[in-house]
Amino acid sequence: MGSFAGWVLPIVYTSVAEEVLSVRRKAGLFDISHMGELLLQGPDVQERLDRLLPSNIAVLPTGRGRYSMLLNEDGGIMDDLFVYRIEPSRFLLVVNASTTQKDARWFSEKLVRAETTIADESERWGGLALQGPEARNILRKILPELPEAFERRAIVAASWKGTSFWVARTGYTGEDGAELFFPVSLGVGLWDTLLQAGASSGLRPCxxxxxxxxxxxxxxxxxxxxxxxxxxxxxxxxxWVVDWEKSASFPGKEALAEKRRRAPDLSLVAFAAERPAPPPRAGYPLLAGETVVGKVTSGGFSPTLEAAIGMGYVNVALATEGTRLTYPVRGTRYPVTLHLSPLYRSKNR
Structure with a gap:
């Protein structure tokens, strides 16, 4: 267990490698109750969200979700989120745990004198993510009413033991699956029931x-x-998150348009080590020869690819497939090659 953003969270049950490969090959169940849930509703909620988010909310139909971001006036990313239209004038926003309160305050300030209201439901709602090639089959064992044509990024109402909750065909693993958002009273029962229903399919807690x-x-x-x-x-x-053609203005629109005209200096890249290497960590420099040309933002060992991998920002001139760089660990430099993302693509999606 470990602490994060005021929560005590499950970090590992058996081993990271076993849990990663279980999700890739069969299925894994994650407790994501730390995620924040914000409910926005009102007669002008669509118009207001269209003015606050860079994505086009006006074209989002009821029962569907969309990945989006909160931007500051300079176009910087304050948070990323999933926005679901659960009713014509009611939206569920799933935000990051560390920014939930900040996001709620931001929306409240922006919605002064609006007819739209915001409610932070994070303390009342729990979340589970069921991910992997067997995920949907397992889920239908306990929720047989789920529609056969359950499209990606769709969200539907479900009921378990007489209590309603939401099921979205989304995830954060690169595999197919679903995320469940429910009143906290259902949490333990849903967790145990899903693990039991998935036991024969190789489901494990992750x-x-x-x-x-x-x-x-x-x-x-x-x-x-x-x-x-x-x-x-x-x-x-x-x-692609930004709808450049929509008429509604939004925070950061002018700054982004200007940066788009002159092109950014840095670009996010993915890379993999060329030989056995210690995992790169956030903050490690990326070097071309003796010159620091970027910095690692995330890194680790991939059980799926059997290599040290990472992501980071580098000078845009070097951000091309096949570029070779190095990162240093305790005086030794380890070579990496830049790759087109994703490093891993599921065959089940």
């Missing part, structure tokens, strides 16, 4: 250390590492 390696293999950015207020979606190679 900790957040495995979740971090899984998202790193899939090159999914982490707030506070790849994403920060000092970086914009352009440096993070996530300009």
């Amino acid at each position: 900790g957040l250390a495995a979740r971090d390696i899984l998202r790193l293999e899939a090159c999914l950015p982490l707030n506070g590492h790849e994403l920060s207020e000092e970086r914009t979606p352009l440096e993070a190679r996530m300009g």
Whole structure:
């Protein structure tokens, strides 16, 4: 167990390698109750969100979700989040644990004099993530009413023991699966029931250390590492989050447009070690010869790829497939090669 953002969280149950490979080959169950849940509702909620988020919320249909970000006026990333339209005038936003209170305050300040209201439901809601090629089959054992055509990023209402909750076909591992958001009273029962239902399919409980390696293999950015207020979606190679054509203005729109015109100096890259090497850690320099050309933002050992891997920012001129760099550990330099992301792509997605 370990502490994070005021929570005591499961870090590892057996071993990181066993848990990572279980998710890749069968299924894993994660407790994600530390994530924040914000409910926004009101007659003008669509219009307000369209003015606050860089993504086009107006075209998001009921029952679907979209990945988006909160940006400051300079275009820097304050947080990344999933926004779900659960009813025509009601949205569920799932945000990071370390920024939940900050995000709630930000929305409250922006919604002064609006008809939209915001409620921080994080203390009332728990979360589980069921991930892996067997995840959907396991989930349907306890929720047979789930629709057959359960599309990616869809969110549907479900009921278990007479209590309603939400099931979204989303995740943070690079595998197919679902995330469940429910009243905390259901948490222990859902956890135990899912593990029992998935026992014959190889389901195992997984900790957040495995979740971090899984998202790193899939090159999914982490707030506070790849994403920060000092970086914009352009440096993070996530300009697709921004709807450049929508008429509504949003925080950071002008700054992003200017940066887009002159192109960023840095770019986020993924890399893998060329031979056995100690895992790179956040903050390690990336070097081309004797010159520091970037910095590691996340790193670790990949059981799936059987190599040390990482992500980091480098000078944009070097951010191309096949570029060879090094990182130092205790006086020894270890060579890495830059790769197109993701480093791992599931065959089941």
